[in-house]
Amino acid sequence: MASAISANRAELLAIANSVASEKMIDKSIVIEAMEEAIQKSARNRYGAENDIRAKLDPRTGDLRLWRVVEVVEEVEDYFKQVDLKQAEKLQKGAALGDFIVDPLPPVDLGRIDAQSAKQVIFQKVRDAERDRQYEEFKDRAGEVITGVIKSVEFGHVIVNLGRAEGVIRRDQQIPREAARVGERVRALVMRVERQNRGPQIFLSRAHPDFMKKLFAQEVPEIYDGVIEIKAAARDPGSRAKIGVISNDHSIDPVGACVGMKGSRVQAVVQELQGEKIDIIPWSEDTATFVVNALQPATVSRVVIDEEESRIEVVVPDDQLSLAIGRRGQNVRLASQLTGSQIDIMTEAESSEKRQKEFVERSKMFEEELDVDETLSQLLVAEGFSELEEVAYIDINELAAIEGFDEELGEELQSRAQEALERREEASREARRGLGVEDALAELPHLTEAMLVVLGKAGIKTLDDLADLATDELIAKKRTEQRRRDGTVNRRAARDEDKGGVLGEYGLNEEQGNEIIMAARAHWFDEEPQAEEAADADSSQ
Numbered sequence: 001m002a003s004a005i006s007a008n009r010a011e012l013l014a015i016a017n018s019v020a021s022e023k024m025i026d027k028s029i030v031i032e033a034m035e036e037a038i039q040k041s042a043r044n045r046y047g048a049e050n051d052i053r054a055k056l057d058p059r060t061g062d063l064r065l066w067r068v069v070e071v072v073e074e075v076e077d078y079f080k081q082v083d084l085k086q087a088e089k090l091q092k093g094a095a096l097g098d099f100i101v102d103p104l105p106p107v108d109l110g111r112i113d114a115q116s117a118k119q120v121i122f123q124k125v126r127d128a129e130r131d132r133q134y135e136e137f138k139d140r141a142g143e144v145i146t147g148v149i150k151s152v153e154f155g156h157v158i159v160n161l162g163r164a165e166g167v168i169r170r171d172q173q174i175p176r177e178a179a180r181v182g183e184r185v186r187a188l189v190m191r192v193e194r195q196n197r198g199p200q201i202f203l204s205r206a207h208p209d210f211m212k213k214l215f216a217q218e219v220p221e222i223y224d225g226v227i228e229i230k231a232a233a234r235d236p237g238s239r240a241k242i243g244v245i246s247n248d249h250s251i252d253p254v255g256a257c258v259g260m261k262g263s264r265v266q267a268v269v270q271e272l273q274g275e276k277i278d279i280i281p282w283s284e285d286t287a288t289f290v291v292n293a294l295q296p297a298t299v300s301r302v303v304i305d306e307e308e309s310r311i312e313v314v315v316p317d318d319q320l321s322l323a324i325g326r327r328g329q330n331v332r333l334a335s336q337l338t339g340s341q342i343d344i345m346t347e348a349e350s351s352e353k354r355q356k357e358f359v360e361r362s363k364m365f366e367e368e369l370d371v372d373e374t375l376s377q378l379l380v381a382e383g384f385s386e387l388e389e390v391a392y393i394d395i396n397e398l399a400a401i402e403g404f405d406e407e408l409g410e411e412l413q414s415r416a417q418e419a420l421e422r423r424e425e426a427s428r429e430a431r432r433g434l435g436v437e438d439a440l441a442e443l444p445h446l447t448e449a450m451l452v453v454l455g456k457a458g459i460k461t462l463d464d465l466a467d468l469a470t471d472e473l474i475a476k477k478r479t480e481q482r483r484r485d486g487t488v489n490r491r492a493a494r495d496e497d498k499g500g501v502l503g504e505y506g507l508n509e510e511q512g513n514e515i516i517m518a519a520r521a522h523w524f525d526e527e528p529q530a531e532e533a534a535d536a537d538s539s540q
Helices: 009-023 028-048 082-089 111-137 210-216 253-256 260-271 284-292 319-326 328-339 347-368 373-381 387-392 395-399 406-433 436-444 448-456 462-466 468-475 488-496 509-539
Strands: 050-054 063-071 099-103 144-153 156-158 165-168 186-195 199-206 227-235 237-244 276-281 299-306 310-315 341-345
Touching: 028 050, 028 063, 028 111, 028 509, 063 082, 063 237, 063 488, 082 227, 099 284, 111 186, 111 199, 111 310, 111 488, 144 227, 156 199, 156 373, 165 186, 186 210, 210 227, 210 237, 210 260, 210 341, 227 253, 227 328, 237 253, 237 328, 253 260, 253 276, 284 299, 284 310, 284 328, 299 406, 319 341, 328 341, 347 373, 347 387, 347 406, 387 406, 395 406, 406 436, 436 448, 436 462, 462 509, 468 509
Parallel strands: 165 199, 237 276, 310 341
Antiparallel strands: 050 063, 063 099, 144 156, 144 186, 156 165, 186 199, 227 237, 299 310
16 A cells, blocks of 8 residues: 555555456545555655645646745745745735645655555554444344354454445354354444544344344244234243234235244244244233243233233143243243233132132221121122222222111221321321421322331432432332242342332332422522522622
């Protein structure tokens, strides 16, 4: 590249064309790099204080070199200024304040200048090449791409993608898969980031979307949109589950994905290093989909808690280990597939749990409503679990219970409302005993019981509450997850259990935001007052 500076016109253009073609960048960028290199070298020769410009004609190869000077009455900077007399020699009609051109003869670059120019051109070309790579790949996230393994560095696989390089980080590889230099490899483009050292293309072979894309390549019905993969979950290199649905009732989605004698699914399995894939019919009915997702285990009953996004699944005793799977794999993949936490329990455990809840709720109604055991059990048997349900239900629904009448219903509602008031008063006293400000009680969505919880957590003023993020206030705890296989890390379990201060109350994000913003409102009220006080002080 050093010869580019001292070469004749034809050689300059030939070099520019060659570099542009080899690096697949615009020729004008190479020409611009050459001009910058010549300018730098000329400044080294004539003085860095000069404002020197160079222009290389991209068609003829002609090189012009000049410096820009200002016409002044009295010269102070001989490098960038000329007087009027000297300016007339350079350009007729020059006036004070004009910037004119002072032509310079071409420089004969020495070895050091040529090397410096070479570095400038290389840097410009390298920057342009990086920009081209980023523009080429920035919109390709989500595509499956094929490349050749170039090297393995610290467990990360570097892949040659032709005009760029990608990396499959260790956590995005299929476990126990051998990466051999020179082998071809397919991977999913996860994201492309622009960094100082060039665009970073992050690839994955462990992401569920990689498996989805492989099925789209093997199953024409998926590619055409006749069959849709609604959900996917993977334990890379071991097992996976996908939920599929057909938009054409005449086509079996599971059969189409399996293919003749399993040919289609086997092609995907081979690419994923023998990963076993369960293909499951997807259903809008959550209970049905959960039953399908836990195959091959047989499910007796499904109980869905939509508020907590939890699903309780009851299985026969002899199906428990099959439903959970080795190291909890089957239930874990089913949870990922459905997007809900799944708790597995046997018939005996389910019965024991229901009996315990029945006794606890009956005892609560018996004490709070001051009724006998038979009446409290009847309420629980009818599906009542909280005092609020009794207090605010339509009176006709209470009266419709066998053995009840309207008079009894009204009495029960009255007692339930009184019990709730007693609870509220007790919580109010506890809250004040903890030193929680009355101002917090005026905030939306917060009950006295919630304020007691806040007080115990040290949140006693509007500022204390205003300093919290929404998640710190309302994030639900992910407790009670069944860890029968014993593989869940204890530290991770503790982190899961932290949740928000009011996580147990089921507040949604919108309510949480309203509470936080209401607590911060006084901050904005104080600002105008502070400004008014400052104005008053300044006027005095």
